[in-house]
Amino acid sequence: MAPTTNTTTTTTTAAAKSGPGRKKKPTTPTEPTRRSTRTITPRTIFSTGVTKPKAAPKKRKTTVADKVVGVAKKVKGTLTKKPAVKAAGTKKIKGTDGKGVKKTKAKAV
Numbered sequence: 572m573a574p575t576t577n578t579t580t581t582t583t584t585a586a587a588k589s590g591p592g593r594k595k596k597p598t599t600p601t602e603p604t605r606r607s608t609r610t611i612t613p614r615t616i617f618s619t620g621v622t623k624p625k626a627a628p629k630k631r632k633t634t635v636a637d638k639v640v641g642v643a644k645k646v647k648g649t650l651t652k653k654p655a656v657k658a659a660g661t662k663k664i665k666g667t668d669g670k671g672v673k674k675t676k677a678k679a680v
Contacts, residue, residue, distance in 0.1 A: 633666040641665075 633641075641663030648657025662668040 628667050629672060630666045631671045633664065637666070638664050 641660045644660030644663060645657050646660075648654065648660055659668065
């Protein structure tokens with residue numbers, strides 16, 4: 572008969588382990604799974620619902636003189652490479668330059 576050696580075995584509990592090899596607690600089948608209560612709506616290109624039409628910009632009746640001055644400003648802006656002057660000429664031609672618009676003054680306190 573072979574001589575027997577004294578061996579000891581150690582056991583570790585799940586609480587003592589840490590890290591990626593840790594055993595997870597088993598879930599009970601009666602536990603409900605968590606789900607989001609938010610409903611997902613599909614995205615659409617066109618909006619649904621009633622929308623108001625956009626207000627047209629305030630225009631004034633342009634005269635021939637306004638149109639001539641506007642064209643002159645537009646040409647000047649093109650030649651001098653100044654887009655702001657060119658845009659001012661376009662607004663003058665269309666009548667959206669703000670001339671003749673009644674503006675309210677800020678009240679002094």
